[in-house]
Amino acid sequence: MVEYLPRSAWNARPPNGGPGNLTVSRVEGAVIHWPGTGSTSVIHTKAAVASALRGWQNYHMDSRGWSDIAYQVAVDQAGRAWTLRGLRTQSGANGNSDLNERYGAILLILVTGEQPTAAMKATTRAVIADFRRIYPRGTAIRPHSAVRPDGTDCPGDAARAAIARGEFTPGHSEDDDMTPAQMQELKNFIEARTQAYALWTHRQLRRDLSAVVKAYALDIKNYERQTDAADAARAAAAVWATAPPSLQVDGSPTQAPEAPDPNVDPAPELPADLEPFPPVDTSAEPPADGAAPAAESAAQ
Ligand SMILES: [Zn+2]
Incomplete structure (x- = not known):
């Protein structure tokens, strides 16, 4: 539930007659508005908001001839909610009496180029939750520009984008919250x-x-x-290529022969059944000069 500032908080004039209460079964949702001041001068303090509301009430009642300020509730950037006509009374803000019977009207105190604060969005979600408790079928949340037949820039690009992102929808959670x-x-x-x-x-x-x-x-x-x-x-x-032709097979050996390794292979042994050496004749006389044949041949 939202704490609504009473009409006395902005020193409101009493309304002139008026359209009375909305018919619960006819209400489809809430329309979001802004003042459309055409200025970038912010309206943030409680006193500035109260003063602005009085000004708009005067304009609506005195210049437009309406019964009261046009909207049901206002929400400012500090997250304050202000009672204008109140959620039960039909607004005069949406463009014609059919739209005023089908929709409520919430005013965001935003000026040109201003983004809605987290506080404004949180309070607006709470106001819309209250609105839905009164009007269970009234679940739509529309920017004024989406319903007004003649077209309008209301409620400005920033609020329109926030509505599209669901930031005014009850239950929406943001990091700010x-x-x-x-x-x-x-x-x-x-x-x-x-x-x-x-x-x-x-x-x-x-x-x-x-x-x-x-x-x-x-x-x-x-x-x-x-x-x-x-x-x-x-x-x-390369080795095979140097082998004698008799060892070559078709000139192109596919397998190199195994070369014996002199360091590893044992010395060939003589067969046991070879004939013994012939006996040496040791009776023969040595040569006349007396030199031994072995010594002689070694000297040559
Ligand atoms: Zn509007």
Whole structure:
């Protein structure tokens, strides 16, 4: 429930007769207005708002000949709600009597280029919630420009955009409306999510990196194996090319013969069944010069 400032708060004149109360079953919703001052001079203080309301009442009653200020309720940038005609009385603001019977009229104290504050939006949502309690079928929330047949800029671009975003709809929540405890809860939640995400990224990255390293090491091993085999084949081909033609098969050996390794292979052993050396005749006389044949041959 909203605390409404009474008419006495803005020193209102009493109304001249008037259209009386709205018919509950006919009401479709609330129309949002602004004063359309054409000025950028803000109207923020309680005294400034009260003075402006008196001025508009005078204009509506004295110049337009209406029964009272045209709107039902006003809401200012400080979030104050002001009783004008009141939510039960039919307004004179919407453009014709049919529209005035189908819609309520809420005045936002906004000037050209001004954004509605969070306080103004919160109070307006509460006023509309009160409106809906009185008029259960009156759930629509329309900018004046959406219903007035002759067209109007009312309630200005900022309020029109806010209506479109649902910021005047009861139940709408904004960051501005959060309590410090709710803000802290949201902050904790975001921080926890951020940490979890960082951890997940770290793990994922490590897993991916180790997979890449393993694949790379395997590639290197395969490459080495292949180059070793290729090198060995080239070396064998080079040796084979120098072999005598009798050993060559079609001139292009496919297999190199196994070369014995003198360092490893044992010395060939003589077969056991070879004939023994012939006996040496040791009775023969040595040569006349007395030199031993072995020594002689060694000297040559
Ligand atoms: Zn309007």
